Amino acid sequence: MTPATPAATDLLGALRGTPALRPHVDRGLAGGLRAWLEDGLFERLGARAAAPIVRVTPRLLLDDPPVTGAATARLRGALLVQLLRLRVAGLEPASPFEDAVAALGASGRDAELVALLCDLDSDDRSRLAAEVAAHHTVLATSLPSLPARWSPRCGVRYAIPLAGGAVVLRGDVDLALGASGGSRACVCLVDLTTSTLGSASDATLAYLALLETLRTGEQPLRVAALSTADGATVVREVTSELLADAVELVLEAVARSAAA
Amino acid sequence: MTVVERLCAPTRDVLLARGSSGPRDHDIVSARLASQLAARLTDSLGADRRRHRLDAFAAELGPARFDAPFAWSARAARRPIGSSVAHDVAEGAMPDALSAAASEIERLCDRAQRGLTRRGALGGWLADAPRAARALCAVEASTWAERLLRLVEPTHDGSIAVGIADAWFDVPGTTITLQGRLDAALRPAAGAHLGLLRVRDGLPGARAADGLVVDALVAALAGRCPTRMVGAWPDAGLCLVVDFDDDAARRAARLLLACADALAAPSAAPSPLEAMAA
Structure with missing residues (x-):
């Protein structure tokens, strides 16, 4: 599915x-x-019980080298994630930057980013x-309001x-x-990014759908990315082919990681 | 002491059945074991007048050495608030987790503003925090509660109770407190065996079963003796179930004693705080 402009897309409706x-x-x-993954990993890694742990992340999946020198981009991303959380809580930020900074500071996570934020000079901070x-x-515009009955959860982590x-x-x-546990799939996952969507988005979304399926035992309904x-936005139906x-x-x- | 089962993404019924079965024909934590444990803990730390809290984290990882004093944050607040949220939603007192979280935060702030909370309590921090921080706490707590509710799917038949209080046991005559972390109680029918469940972030570590039996022992000392203890790691979609039998109770007691001994022994390497003070 190709990216669409916000005017043409109602993300929540989709x-x-x-x-x-x-x-x-x-x-x-x-x-x-899970069985397919276990068999495939055994074929590739063999019985390497003492092998160092391979941590698969979306970045490793895409064979993407780590980004360096993008501290402000990471800060921007972290602040936008906080703003998403505030919107989920029903708070309409009067001053987005100040509210996001307050939320980041109170989060108890990302101490490194909070320190980085404090070290910014006034020009960088204003920018x-x-x-x-x-x-x-x-x-x-894209996520105007989220009904609480949709059971929104923020910052859902996976470690399979x-x-x-x-x-x-x-x-x-x-x-x-959406809540899992019913007879029909109804969980939707949204990945927020402050960069533009590219060809990597599809792979990331498929990966997230796989993680949710393995974690809960139920495939999600749809996965989406919002830039x-x-x-x-990109919205993908979760099918067995996608998984x-x-x-x-x-695999x-x-x-690749084992060979490196 | 063995892990009875490792469950991948278990359904509610499987969790309820596995978590509360197991043989029980006598009182696992005898009065003798409890008094021996108290006596040995007193030997180790009785002379130390500082307050010590021993829990499953300490048993698994060794007595924790923190490099900063505790401070409230949305992350630290999510479980205390989330526990109330899960309870209210399961009881049908609130329509959804987000509304329940907002209501609980409002209640805590109100208590703080009326001077009903002690110094350093969560309510005081929330009352002084900016609006954005309180909103973030609501989202974190509702996400935490949803995770627990999706795992156990409590119904109104009383077979699963969520948002239960942790188990606490003060060792008499000392400043040692034992804490057992508990998030849900599983009892399929009246008179059936009790299973207890606790939730953690991330992945189960190599000593996860040790932590579970410590939680079970403290629960037993506090008067809620389970037949089985379930550890849930929702991030990983995994649950570990351990039998709480004689062996498990003795192992948990030995783990707590090892923690106390480690706390009593002078450390070779100073903690970062001690190093700064020096």
Whole structure:
């Protein structure tokens, strides 16, 4: 599915879809995917019980070198995530930058980023505040309000151990909506980014869908990415083909990592 | 002491059945074991007048040495608030977790403003925090509560109680407090065996079962003796179930004693705080 402009896309509407048309949860799918991963990892790694742990992340999946010198980009991303959380709580930030800074400072996480923020000079701080305000405008347009009955969860983390703990699939989702446990799939995952969406988005979304399936035993309904740089969104239906692609990506990434 | 089962993404019924089964024909934590434990803890730390809290984290990782004093944050506040939220939602007192979290935060702030909280309590911190920090706490707590509620899916038949109080046991005559972390109680029917469940972040470590039996022992000392203890790691979609039998109770007691001995022994390496003071 190609990225769409915000004017053409109602993200929440696209995620919700038509409830009656939602697919049934396939209870055997998670077990099958796990077995496929375990077999594939054994073929690639062998019985390396003492091997160092391979941590699979979206970045490793894409064979993407770590970004250096992007401290302000990380700060911008962290602040936008805080603004998303505030919006989920029903708070309409009067001053997005100041509210995001207050939330980041109170989060108890990202101490390094909080220190970095304190060290910014006034020019950099003003520039960052302007960027955050602009991104927040896009966020507010794309996610105007989230009903509490959709059970929104923020910062959902995944750490799925495989191969006896030698491989750990890690990831986190900025926003999860919908409750699991029913007969039909209804959980939607949203990945927020402050950069533009590229070809890597599909792989990241497939990976997140795989993590959610392994973690809960139920495949999610849809996964989406939202760029606050331009308001573009990608929404993907979670199908067995999408999850199979994710398994292949994980196995390739582990093989690459083990060979390196 | 063995891990009975390792469950991947268990359903509510599986969790309830596995978590509360197991044989029980006598009182696991005998009065003799409890008094021996208290006597040995008194030997180790009785002369030390500082307050000590021993828990499953200490048993698994050794007595924790923190490089900064405790401070409230949204992360630290999510479980105390989230526990109330899960309880209110499970009881049907609130329609959803987010509303319950906002209501609980408002209640805590109100108590603080009326001077009903002690110094350093969560309510005081929330009352003084900016609006954005309180909103963040609501989201963190509701996310935490949703995680627990999705795991155990409590119903109104009383088989699963969520948002229960932790187990606390003050060792008589000392300044030692034992804490058992508890998030849900599993009892499929009246008179059936009790299973207790606690939730943690991340992945179960190599000594996860040790932590579980310590929580079970403290619960037993506090009067809630389980037949099985369930550890849930929702990030990993994993649950570990351990039997709480005689062996497990003795092992948990030995682990607590080892912690106390480690706290009593002078440390070779100073903690960062001690190093700064020096």
